[in-house]
Structures are given as C-alpha cells and as structure tokens.
Amino acid sequence: MSDGLASDLITPDAGASPLLNQNDLSILKASPLTRLSFRARETALNDAGTAFGVPLPVKPLSSETGDKRAALWMGPDEWTLLAPEDELQSVFEQMESGLGAHPHALVDISERSDAIILSGKKAVWLLNTGIFIDFSLEAFPVGTVARTVFHKSPVMVWRVAEETFVVEAWVSFMDYVSGLLVQSAQELEAA
Amino acid sequence: MSQPFRTEKGGRIDRSQQLTFTFDGEEMQGHQGDTLASALLANGVHLVGRSFKYHRPRGILTAGSEEPNALVGVYRNGDQTPNLRATQVELYQGLEAISQNRFPSLGFDVGAVNDRLSMFFPAGFYYKTFMWPKSFWDKVYEPVIRAAAGLGKPPKNPDHDHYGNLYAHCDVLVAGSGPAGLAAALAAAETGAKVLLCDEQAEFGGSLLTEANATIDGKAPADWVADAVAKLQAMDNVTLLSRTTAFGYFAHNYIALVERVTEHLPTPDPKLPRERLWQVRAKEVVIAAGSIERPMVFPENDRPGILLAEAGRTYLNRYGVKVGHKVVVATACDTAWQAAFDLADHGVEVAAIVEMRETPPESLMSIAKARGIRVEAGCIVTGTLGRKRIKSALLGRLMTSGQVASGGQVDCDALLMSGGWTPTVSLYSQSRGKVVWDADKGAYVPGKSVQKERSVGAAKGLYGLQATLEDGYAAGEEAAKAATGKSATITYATATGGEAGDGGTLGALPHDRNASRVKAFVDYQNDVTAKDVKLAVREGMQSIEHIKRYTTTGMATDQGRLSNMNALQIASGALERPMTDVGLTTFRLPYTPTTFGVFAGVARGDFFDPVRKTPSHDWVVDNGGVFEDVGQWKRTWYFPKNGEDMHAAVARECKTVRDSVGLFDASTLGKIEVVGPDSAEFLERMYTNPWKKLAPGRCRYGLLLNDAGFITDDGVIGRLAEDRFHVTTTTGGAPSVFATMEDYLQTEWPDLDVWITSTTEQYAVAAVQGPKAREVIAPFIEGVDLSNDAFPHMSVREATFCGVPCRLFRISFTGELGFEINVPRRHGKMMWETLAKEIEKHSGTTYGTETMHVLRAEKGYIIVGQDTDGTVTPQDAGMTWAIGKKKFDFVGKRGLERPDLVADNRKQFVGLLTKDPKVKLEEGAQITTAETPATGTPAEGHVTSSYYSPALDRSIALAVVKNGHALDGKTLYVPMPEGSIPVEVTGTVFYDKEGARINV
Amino acid sequence: MLLVYCPYCGVSRPETEFSCRGEAHIARPADPSQTSDEDWVNFLYMRSNSKGVYVERWRHIHGCGRFFNAVRNTVSDEFLKFYKTGEPMPDLEELAKEAGK
Amino acid sequence: MKRYSFLELAKNAFSAHQNWGRQWRSPEPKTEYDVVIVGAGGHGLATAYYLAKEHGVRNVAVIEKGWLGGGNTGRNTTIVRSNYLWEESAALYNHAIGLWQGLSQELNYNVMYSARGVMMLAHTVHDVQVAQRHIHANRLAGVQNEWLTPEKAKEYCPPLNISKNIRYPVMGAALQRVGGTARHDAVAWGYARGADDLGVDIIQNCAVTGIRRGQDGAVEGVETSKGFIKAKKIGVVAAGHTSTVMDMAGVRMPLESFPLQALVSEPVKPAFPCVVMSNTIHAYISQSDKGELVIGAGTDQFISYSQTGGIHISNHTIDAICELFPHFRRMRMLRNWGGIVDVTPDRSPILSKTPVAGLYVNCGWGTGGFKATPGSGHVFAHTIAKDEPNPINAPFTIDRFRTGRLIDEAAAAAVAH
Ligand SMILES: Cc1cc2nc3c(=O)[nH]c(=O)nc-3n(C[C@H](O)[C@H](O)[C@H](O)COP(=O)(O)OP(=O)(O)OC[C@H]3O[C@@H](n4cnc5c(N)ncnc54)[C@H](O)[C@@H]3O)c2cc1C
Ligand SMILES: NC(=O)c1ccc[n+]([C@@H]2O[C@H](COP(=O)([O-])OP(=O)(O)OC[C@H]3O[C@@H](n4cnc5c(N)ncnc54)[C@H](O)[C@@H]3O)[C@@H](O)[C@H]2O)c1
Ligand SMILES: Cc1cc2nc3c(=O)[nH]c(=O)nc-3n(C[C@H](O)[C@H](O)[C@H](O)COP(=O)(O)O)c2cc1C
C-alpha cells in the first residue's frame, strides 16, 4: 500500500503471494497486527486516547491514525485499536495503566480477523459486487470505517485511500470473502 | 428465396452482416440487429408456437417483452432454455431455436385435438370433474392433465453459466429510454446528479426507434437518440444499461434490475456472467416504461399473421421487415393508421383499414385517400380464416341497434390490430402506488406517488412526442432537484410530428357469428376467451381476482399486460357494474420473467454459504478425517484408520481416550470475553448459577435459560480475574447467546459496567483428554504447575504453549483428566500438529465429535439441542444443582415458576439400559409403558442420545421420560417396527459414577 | 430490503445489517418474583402486533451493535422515527398525523 | 345445488355453458346470525360448512373484508402433510389428512388433492436426528412417515442433487407419501359452494370493524362496513389480521404477523414429481398441475401487513433451490407475492375459546395452516357449536402460553410449511 492513512501499520504480507493482481485491481493479504477491542463510557475517552497515543474518534464511522497507531470507531462505546504486531503487550499495559479507575474492557482480538488490502480503480466496483454500501467519496470518504455484510459474511471495510480499502473478516470467513472477491473480479479480465 | 419479407432498405439492422440460424432445425438467414422474431418474419414464418390449453397455432403478436405467443426454446451448449420470447431473443450466428408445446411437430400437433374438444374445457372445468372413480385422480387424470400443461421443457443439465451481482446507488434511476426516459436522464444528468438509465431492449430509444414520422430538434428521431445517448455516455455521472430490465420495485426505493450480459453473443467469454442482478437504492425514480398496445377481442383473433399494429410498424421501420404482402389494419384508434401508411409507403398492399369508429379523423382519412387505401369506417373484424396463417378477415358493420351486419371478407396474409394503448403501470404498482381510472384516456394511470417516484410519458397515459419529451425533461429536473437539491438550466428539445392520437376500445367486440362456436381470445397464452370470463361471472365470481384465478386470465408469462384491460371490461359488462367497481388485479414482480440464477447469484457450491474451518482442517484432510456440518462450521466427525467404518473408528477413539489420551479440536465452541467491574453481577443475572464467589482461576459450568424458563445453552465459564471472565457457549448457540447478552445488557441493565466481546475466533482450542493428558501437554506448557493440587479440575490459568501465550483450562467433557488449551488462532495449526505428534508417543488418538458425544453420554452430560429441545427445564434435566437458589433473579427464574413447568408428569432426563446389552436404541425412538402400545398411544418420552459404549461394552441411552426421576429401575418399552425393546430406567451417569477419574 | 437509519452510526443502511427484535417498550418487570402469571405472559408473549403505527426494536447487528427503537407504519413499511434505547416513546398519534400530511 | 360431474359438464357443453348456476350467492347480511365467522379463508369457510353440515347450525354468516379465499388460502404453496412432531399436532394434522382424502367427493368439487409425497431433506447429523425422532413419534401416533437414504430420495425425486460435493449434502430424507398438494383456490371455492348450499351467507367486501360486547362481557355482534350484525357467537378466523380483530374485543394475542413470500416459475412440462422441503437451507418446492414450479420463501424479519417482502428473502430461497436442483438455475421466476402469516411463540396454532364469552379464535397457523384447513374447520365448528373443544383441539388453547404447556414445533424444526 503506497499511499493512505495507515501505510506504516497495515502492510502487505510479504510472504504471501497476491490473491489478485490485475491492471486495475489487486488484492493482497495484510500482515498480522495487534488489534484490541476497547469498550468504555465516554468519560474514559481522553485518558484512553492519551494512553494509546492517538485520540479515539468520537465521530461515528471515523478513524484516527498516528505513528503506527490507528483507532477505529466501531460503536458509541467501542473502538478497535491497531498497533504493530509486536506491540500487543506494551499497548495493553499502557492502556490498562493509563485508564486507572475508569471502568472499561480491553480485549485482545488480534487474531480474530484477517485483513486484506484491496486497491485499484476497480476496487469500489468489486466491493459493490457484494456490499450494498455507497462507496462514493462523498458518502464514504477516506478514513471511513464500517462493519457491514459482504454477501453472507460479516466484514469490516476501512477506506485508507481513495482507491484502497482494508477489508477484514473473521478468520474463518476470509476464504469465503477473498474467494468471492477474486472470483467476481474475473470478469474484468474478459475480452 | 432468402428473406422474402425483408424490405429493400431501411431499418436498423446491419445488412452487411448475414447471420444463419435455425428454427425447428430449418436453416434461415437474418441480420445483425434482428430479433429472432424479426428474422422469422423476414423469412415469412408466422407460425412459431402452440397455445397452452387448446394447442392452437400461434404467431408473433408483438415486438416487445409482452409477447404471449412466440415463446421458443433456445439451445446453447447442448441444453435449452425454455419459454424465451422470440421478440426479445437477439439473433446471433448459429442460434438454434425450437418451438414448444407441440407433438410431434409444430405443423402437426396432436394436442390440437383439445381445440376440437374445447367445448368440454371451459374455464374451471377441472373443478367439476375427474372426481370419479376416486382412485383415478392420482393414477389417470392428474398425470394426463400435467402432461398436457406446461409450455417448454425445463433444462436438463446443471447450468454452466454464472451470474453476477452489483449493488448501486444513484440520485435518479430512469427506467425506460423512450423520449420520456431519455429526456429525463438528460435533464437529471445535466444537473450533475448521479443518473442510472436502463432499458430492457438492446438499444436505447424505445418508440423513437420505430418513429419515422417526426423530428426532434430537426433530426430524425433515431438520430436524436444516437446523439442523446452519446452525450450521456460521455458524462461521468451517468450509467447506461441496455438489455437491462427494471423488474422489481421494493420498499424504500430499492429497485432490482437484471442485465443480460452475454445472451446476445454467439460465443461469449466464459469469464462474463450470463446475467447480472443490479440492486439499486435510488434517491428518486423516474418510470418511463411507455405503454403497450391492446389487442382487439374478436373471434379468431389469434391466428398467425395477426399482430399488433405498432408491432407491424416496428418490424417495418426498425427491422426492415414486412409482416405481409397484403395487410388488413383493424383499429379503434388513430395510431394504427400510421402503421398502414408506413406499410403502404414501403409498397405493401394495405387491403383495408377497418376502423371501428364511425367517423375517424378527417386528417387520417385524407392521408389514406391520398395513398388509395380502402377505409371501412364503423366496421370491425368479426373473424378470420386460414389454418396456420390468416388468409382473410371477415368484416362486420356496426349498426346503431348494437347489432352487427356482415361486411364481407377481405383477403390478406397479415392483419394488424389496435384496440388502443395501456400505460405500463407495473413498476408504479409494485411501488405500492394505487392506480386511478382516467375515463378520458380509458385507462388506469398512476395515482399519488407513495415512494420517491414519478411516472412520465406514455407510462402515465401522456402521449404526443412533444408532450412526452417535455414531461420527461421536467421529471428529470424535478427528480434531480429532489435528490440532490441541485438544478441547472436545461434546454428542452423540440419535436414535430408524433402527435398524440385518439380513440381506443376495451373488451370484446360484438359480432354476428355463432357465439357458442367461435373463440375470441382475451389472454392468448392461457387460451382464455371472452366466453370464459362471462362464464366465471355467471358462476358467481364477482371479484376480478376470482375471475382471474378461475379463468387464469392474466396468469400467463406476460402477466396480463396485454389482456387485463380487456378482461376487466368484459367482466364489468357481465357484472353490469362499472369497471372501477370490479377492481384490478395486483401487479407483482418480476416485470418480465427473470432467471433464477440471477437471484441465486454467486451463492453456489462452496460459496453457497461460508465454509468455516478450524486450524486443524488441513491436517484432518491429510489424515483422512471425516467432517460433519455444524452450522457453517466443518467439524471433524471421526478419524477412520485402515478402512474402519464409523462404528469401528469411534469405538477405537473412545477406548483410546479412556485408556490413554485423545486430542480433539474444540475451536468452534463459542467464546465470549466478559470484562468490567460488574462482570460477575452480569453473569449472575444471565446464568442460573451463582458467580460472585467464584475465585479467579476457577471455572464453573453455566446453564442459560430463556425468560420462559427453558434451557437454551450451556458452557464452562472461567474467571480470569476479578473483572474478567472467559465464557464458552455451544458451537451453534454462539451468535444467539452473544445477541441475547447484548440485548439484556443494553436494554435491561444499561447501568452495569460490563462489556462483552466475541473471542470465538481469537483462539484455537485443543482438548486433550484422558489419563495421559497431563503427560501429553506438560512438555509444551510453561508457567503453570500442572499438578492436581496446584491446578485442580475446573481451573484456568494463563500460561504459554511452545512459548505462545495461552489460556489453559482444566476441564473435562469426557469424564477423564482433561485440558483445553486456547492459543491465539494463528498458532492453532502449530498447536494441533505438535499435540497430534505428541499423543502418538502415548498411543493416543485424535478424535471427532462422534466420540466426544459418546464419551460425554457415558458420563450423562447433556448436549443442548440434542438432549434438550427448547422444552426442557433445569429440573427436567436433573440440574437443579445448577440453580443459584438464593439469587434475586436470573433470566428464566420467573418462567420456571409457571404452573405447567412445576406440574407433575413432566418429561425428565434419565438413562436407559436395554435389557439386551447388544441392542442399541435408535435416537428419537419413542418410549411407552405398554409393550405393544396401540396406535395413538401417547409416548412417555423419547430417546435423546444412544450409543454403543466401548467403556461398558454395551449400549447406553439417554432419554426424557414422564416423571422419569421416579422410575429408576422400572421397565419401559421402546416399540419398534421389528418388535418392542424392553429397557430399564437408570441414572444418567453410566461410567465412573463417583467421578474419580477427573480428579487425578 | 428496507433502509434503516441507525441513530448511533448516523447513517442509513440496508436492513440486512440489522436484526429486528420485535415490539419495543415491553419492559421486563423489575421484580419478576412479584409478577403474576398474567403479567409474565404479557411480558413474554403478548404483542400489540399493530396494523399501522408500531414501535419496534432494531439492532445494528452488523454495524455498531447497538439496539435502538423505530416507529414504523406496518402497512406502508415507512419509518416515521428512529431513536436511541432509553429515550421515551414518542407520541405516536402525532407522528402518524405528521406522516399523513 | 347442481351436482358437478363429467356428465353435467358434457350436458352443459351443448348449451354453450349458459346454464351453469352460481357457485355461491352474494347475499346482503341479515340483521342477526347464530354464528358469525370473521374471515372467509379456507379455515373460516370450512368452519361454516361443518357448522351447517355436522352441527345443524345454519344461520351462519362468514364475513370477509375482501374476496373469499383471497388471504393466505389463495397465496400459499399448498403443501399438505401431517408428519409433525408432537402427538397433539400430529393428531390435528392427521385429522385433516383424513378429510383431504375424501374432500373432492365430499364437496363435489375437485380440490385436486395430490398425494405426490412430501420429502423433507436432512443435511446434517442434527437434521437426521430430528427426522428420525419425527418418524418414530409419527409411527406411534399412526402417522405415515419414512426414512429414505440419499439414493432412495433421488429415486423418488430424480432432479435432486445428492452429490457429496455440494455445500450441504443431502444425508437422507423423511418422506410422507400421503403428503402432497391441493389446489388452494378450489379448497376455498369448494367449501364456499358447500356452505352456501347449506344456507350459510358469505358476505364479501365487508370488513369487520368492531366487536360489540354486552354488560356481561359476552359478545353481541360485529360492527362491519355494512352495519352492525348481531351474533350469538363469533369465530375469528382472520389469519394475519387476528391481532387487529381480537383487539376489537379487547383481547391481546401472543401473535406477530410477518410477510411470507412465495413465487412461481414459468410453466414447464412435468419436471418435478413430488414436494421437497429443506428447513436447513430454506427451500420448498413442488410443481403445480399447470406446470409452474411453486416455491416457498421465508418471512421478513419484521411484522408487516404489506403482502410483499424483500428481495433478499427470495434470493436466499432460490439459491437453495438452485443448489439442490442445479438445472433449474436457468428457469425463470414468473411471479412473486406475499401473504401475512400470524405466528405464535411455539409455532402451533390456537383453536380455542377466549376469555370473552361467545368469542372463539382460530389462528396462529403461521407458515403452515393450509394443510390443516379441513381438520381445523371441522374441530373449530365443534368448538363453537358445543362451546367446548373437540378432544383434538383441546390442547391448542391460548392459556397454554400462560401456564407453559407449549406445543413447541419450533423446537424441532425452525419452519413448518
Ligand atoms: C406464501 C405462503 C406460503 C404458505 N405455504 C403453505 C404451505 O405450503 N402449506 C401450508 O399448510 N400452509 C402454508 N401457508 C399457510 C397457509 O396459507 C395459512 O395458514 C392458511 O391458508 C390460513 O388459512 P385461513 O383461512 O386461516 O386464513 P386466510 O386464508 O388468510 O383467511 C383469513 C381471511 O380473513 C379475512 N379478514 C381479516 N380481517 C378481517 C376483518 N376485519 N373483517 C373481515 N374479514 C377479515 C382476510 O381477508 C382473509 O380472507 C403459507 C402461507 C403463505 C402466505
Ligand atoms: N399517439 C398515441 O396515442 C401514442 C400511444 C402510445 C405511445 N405514443 C408515443 O410513444 C412515445 C412514448 O414515449 P415513452 O418514452 O413514454 O415510452 P416508449 O415506449 O418510447 O419507451 C418506453 C421504454 O421503456 C422500456 N421499458 C419498459 N419497461 C421497462 C422496464 N421495466 N425496465 C427497463 N425498460 C423498460 C421499453 O423497452 C421502452 O424502450 C411518445 O412519443 C408517444 O407520443 C403515442
Ligand atoms: C399454488 C399457486 C400457483 C400459482 N400459479 C400462478 C401462475 O401460474 N401464474 C400467475 O400469474 N400467478 C400464479 N399464482 C399467484 C397468484 O397470481 C397471486 O400472486 C397470488 O394468489 C397472490 O395474490 P396477489 O398477487 O393478487 O396478491 C399462483 C399462486 C399459488 C398459490
């Protein structure tokens, strides 16, 4: 991923070959990440942001990114915090200590989902083969993150650049999601 | 001679491209740009099908998607697709089409005997007969009726094509691209709104492709269309979809379109989908679907060679085909005159214009006169002659008395007719709008919009080219404004010619023929005649809905688009009630028949439903394991070795676990992390059990009820810290338990400081069970003293497995010493492979769900969903111990107190042992007190689980039995077809009753 | 497929992102043990199932996960209002009147 | 009433079918009836028929807001079977099967009851267990039901895909041979004609708008769009609209009304010999006498009175059909519609007296009441005439939801078409 919000954080898995590599479209597996589910009431937000190093977004469906950090709004009391794979322990500890007495829940979900990076001119078209969200830039600007449904699988879509999306699904759904994306992209190669 | 009915020049076909096709095996020629219908007509072929009931010869009636007669099968890749309309099938090189519903051939069809016997087959005849002798219905009558029914033959082979799907959003969706639709799209696009324009036809332009007698902005209509389309194509904010039918209008402006991507191509690229479903959420919709010409209902109005007038004109002007050499035009309205004029201008002999109106407009009369066309005003057609093609038309003169006098006979080889126009209100009606009767227009037109939608042009009964264009532009502007708030200065195109016409008729025409003999068709495909409609009324059917269902009018594949208005008028006449009182049947989706594959889309094979696999999956495949489907999961069922069958494999697995050790993949179990200061309080309220005193590091079995008091799920819950619990659920129950917890949390107890997170897929779980379990895991675990004292049964610890952090549970669903290791999912494969290798050293085994079931049954542990079925309470299940009696409340507590949940005679969970240890009961078998109960005897209960127990070397079973807890030692019976099986009621624990083996 | 507005996400999304959880404002009795069988069955099962304006619970299950309430006309399927859990039930007659305008 | 027969048909053919009489009258309502039935669906009409026929109660009106048979009776997938799990249900539905078998002759109206066999597919081990339990329970109850291996299932239904490589392979099927289909409209019309002939007034285009109760709480009659009609007893048989009608009498019901969809394909030559249902992957299919494939889809998740539904519901049914019968993928949908079904918490019907004297209710058939039509009408007529249930419907009270004696068919199978 060349441009984009989280290019230092979400990177193609160097070991994996591309799932799809066409002129206008590529699908790459993303490298592992630290993912934490953070739940708390509003009063904890400031301290949480300070501890994490990036403020937690309060605007629905938005994200905040910083140096090797991203915080994604998932719900009014739910954020997904992203950090490099090897920082799981440290982020966890920083958060726990920074939050002090605020009631909260911090849960490791690093491995619950896999991510792929979908980019290219036809990325929106491809997403729309299975997702009913309007991905025009007005309706879904760069930085927007949303959980939704891709055909019969729940997914999360995060627009990190105009033509680049991070798509996450629970691990056991990823074959289905990436498989269908690759299959649907085939027609773009038709004469 | 090839294509004897092709005009010299003109039309939109590409004459330079000659195409060869076959119809019923006969080779013919056509051109690129033809439809199958136009090509057949060019070859002089009118007879293309047989009708549904009477097998009457039928020809091509229309030039559009409303065609009821010319249905054909088209072959591709060795299989045929039935019931395609020749009028919509685009010609390509090598197209193979066949006619349908005839035997042995189209020309000679034995089914045509039905036509001779038709006097015995009036509407609804089958309700009145075929009842005696009773046994004949299944064996004789019904099979014959069925064989006679149906149109084409279904495809024989699985469909090798694939289908696409696309979700789209737009500001303005325009359905239909005639003058109204194009103008609307142009206007809306000009404002910058996102526009999607679709038309079911191969080319945009609608009626403009037929119109030869008008200009728009000084151009020929077709040229204006080309320019307009080019302009739209160049705009980024416009999506143009030809061959795309808007077939469904759903709630909240959700429109379904089907795009036919490859059907018109001789050799499509297999990468392309055959068809694509578009699901469009439109802010505003413009329905520009045009109108449909109405047939006239006169005797024998169904002969091949009889077409709608505008269709005749379309074949001529658009496809360069003359429908005949000598044509009669029968009409009640102005527009058909133009067809006569156009034909005459192309050198076709117009034998007569038979005009129903006494005084047709002078302007038309003079044009006819100028061309020397005979006009019979105040005249109608009262019948036709010719067997497989019309030979002549019988004329009748309308008299003031209402009678009809014979008006002679005119020879012809084609007849064009027009009863006027019916606005296409299908999509509007689908949007749940109510049509209103417009007496001036003699038509139902759209009433108030109930969704964000507007109908324009002919679709709302507005005719005349200039007016249509204006209406379209205005609607496009308004729609864009409503959708985006934006507007622009739009220049409207101006038109000359194409004036709105007048006239029209509805219902059956009078005639001087023998009424009991002749048939005047209302619904062509279903062979419904005017007489049928009247008969229905005579029999007491007063609602149009009854008439429809009794006669089947409007139920054919054109869904009454041609027939409804005529049928309604005939019904109204017979009922002596105004049409508006009779009502209208409901327009439903799809607008035209739509391929199942389009709806199914990509959901097929492995993509039918996600296949959820656990990290051991590949290893299991490599090692010959057999899977079972549990919800979307693939779980290993058993591991046959050396040709074992399931029974042998399971027996070996069971024995090995009890003797040494077994490894089981428990990754699919639901996992929920409950975190926050109020965690214990929350679980206290959700589960029947008490949680507050559970110490960190310890686990407890949890039982979940619904508020009605019945068991819905269970699982082990470990306390990781004061404010953190690791909850497990059944595999199938995971989503609903999570949803239920969220529900109570968010809506009943929002004040609790606790949050739940699904961690089902965060962890891979390996269960290691058996006396040697500790030895097996010990080499890999660090950070925990595994000894029984330090880490007793029902404990949990954070540790590492091969250096990977893990949650280690000491729990058992087998009754043996057992551990469950949760590692982050990514390491699941490593864990599995490590342990699989390790257990081999201890002569252990991997085992699947079946062995797990047997082992737990030997211990009397329930499986929710198998031993319970939503009607079982904790008391019934013998699990009162799991209820925290001192608790103020928990989900289900109050439900449990209801009268029938505490009544006697409830079915209770017990063990059963067959008197003969070799006999294994069938799961689901019923239990009775009598050895040979009379049929209808209520069962005392049923067998919920039953297995051969290797540990006991005998069969065991679990069951629910009325008052079972009091029946210990009693004999009951399981009556089977082969004889009754005596069983003894026992406790539910069969093996290691003291539970010593788990505490080692 | 309905278009449902989530008052937490502030966006409208297709129905399949949501799960409908039945009639709203049916409170679980605060002290179930003091509740009669009649009242308990009312809570468990009895529903107004109205033809017309109806208040129901939805959950943005494949989105933010929140439960919220919606007022919908069960004949036209038109939504008249969405509001967050915990907010009071709106004046239905007033809403119906407004929608009828 | 003129009896229908082939001879009669032939005779009328020679008078150009000019002499057929009405199948039922369209009378104006009288001022008073012994019994008023609300709703002229199959169940309401059958109730009236049996009231008149078997209990001599002939001063009966059936009041219908639209056209008779236009509710769910006229829009269902016509599957008839009786292999339900619980004894109570099996007894009720089997009672109906018994009546179906002679119904055409009884009514002198060909309802085309076609015992083509209903096959319910099992795709998982759990499905197999559930099916076996049904089969065992049914055998004891005297209800036909048998197990077929996948191969036998394919023999019975050749188009079935029993490949092991499909997403949810067929592991077997439960077959009820006496199950099948019947012509939905003919059932309504046959009962209407029969009831009318016995003196029952069927009053169409007349909506019940209120239920009047006296000082003592007992019913006095119904308010309708054609005025007040006195009635000693009122039977509410209004399917999807039960809650609204019962509300008129102040009775709250444990019901929710959902749109349920069905669809037909274009008609084709015989291609499908029986009825196949799969609860697990949600597919219900048969072929009608006219040649359409008749396919049942699911309900929307929200209550609605719109008689339409979302496209995703059809998609999920058709994908299942195409998976099981892959050569139908090129077939085309001709028409798709919806009906409003009233669903109880335990998915079993209510055929019951109510807390209001003189008020009886027959409802909650959900997605599967067509098959019960004759049986339901028969026992409900008994309940109304005798003011006490027939033993067959005695368990199907409203009170069971309070006491907890549910007849939970949902527990075993999610949908009960
Ligand atoms: C799509 C679909 C598929 C189905 N498939 C099957 C199947 O395969 N097998 C099966 O056994 N069952 C099936 N069912 C269920 C079955 O159709 C119904 O259970 C059954 O037809 C109910 O019959 P009924 O007479 O009770 O109701 P209905 O036929 O609906 O009759 C009720 C009548 O009451 C009238 N009414 C309502 N309110 C009033 C009022 N206020 N005043 C006057 N009249 C009123 C209505 O207009 C209606 O005519 C299906 C249902 C649907 C919708
Ligand atoms: N003088 C008269 O009495 C009379 C009568 C009828 C029509 N007309 C003339 O015909 C013209 C009508 O123009 P118009 O634009 O309203 O209609 P049109 O008939 O020109 O165009 C309608 C278009 O809609 C398409 N269509 C219909 N349903 C569709 C669907 N569901 N999905 C996709 N496409 C669909 C058709 O293929 C067609 O191309 C006017 O010029 C009018 O004067 C005149
Ligand atoms: C078993 C069955 C078969 C049907 N076959 C057809 C058919 O061949 N053609 C058709 O147009 N409609 C058919 N219908 C659907 C009806 O036209 C109609 O849609 C249905 O009765 C619901 O009524 P409504 O659409 O008027 O609301 C059939 C309905 C049923 C229940």
Ligand SMILES: [Zn+2]
């Ligand atoms: Zn939301």
